[in-house]
Amino acid sequence: MRKFKILGLMTVFCLLLSCSMAFAQEVRTISVDGTSVIKTMPDQATINISIENTAKDAKEASAKNAIVMNRIQKDILALSITKDKIKTTNYNLYPVYNRKDNGTQEITGYNVSNQITVTVDNIDLVSTVIDTAINAGANSVNSIEFGLKDSQSFKDKALVQAINNAKRKADIIASTLGKNVTNVVNVNSNNSYIEARTFNSLMYAKSADAGIGGVSSPIQAGDISVKANVSIVFEIN
Known part of the structure; x- marks a missing residue:
């Protein structure tokens, strides 16, 4: 019986020793972040255009708005922009109220707002589209938003560069410590996105006035940034 107890204690001791050795041989790692920024010229723009008007009754307001919007779209299509590049994004018709002295309200007219977005695949046409829309009513x-047609390929390229950036950092850290990077334990792709350049109406309202007298509105696209971030845990020995 005593012999079995000794064997049992030895077994437990061996298990504890094995666990201790496994703990001592725990994988050594380093965690690094990788970033990448690619700057490139946009090759696409989305222009948001609207026409707003008021009339005494809803039918008249809607009809007047439709006439102007049809003219705007017709003139834009004449610039060799296809119909699928023009989309209605918002349409509102609502009454305009006037508050009387006695606190009651009466309808004095109706307001109609019709909004479209025009996608332009030739950046050089942006100013022309704006001037054409303004001249048509x-x-x-x-707003104007500059972007990329094939945005995913740029995101992929930025991600690859971010990974390489993380790997380079890991190699520098490991070699400085007299170690080598041997494996990848974990990867977290935090984000890959495009910082599209967007101009709101306040930013270029004065520029639009330049379209008067046959001078095109001076709209400059500038570079846009494609960014990627990753966090990687590397095993070293």
């Missing part, structure tokens, strides 16, 4: 150019 648009009374608001709400």
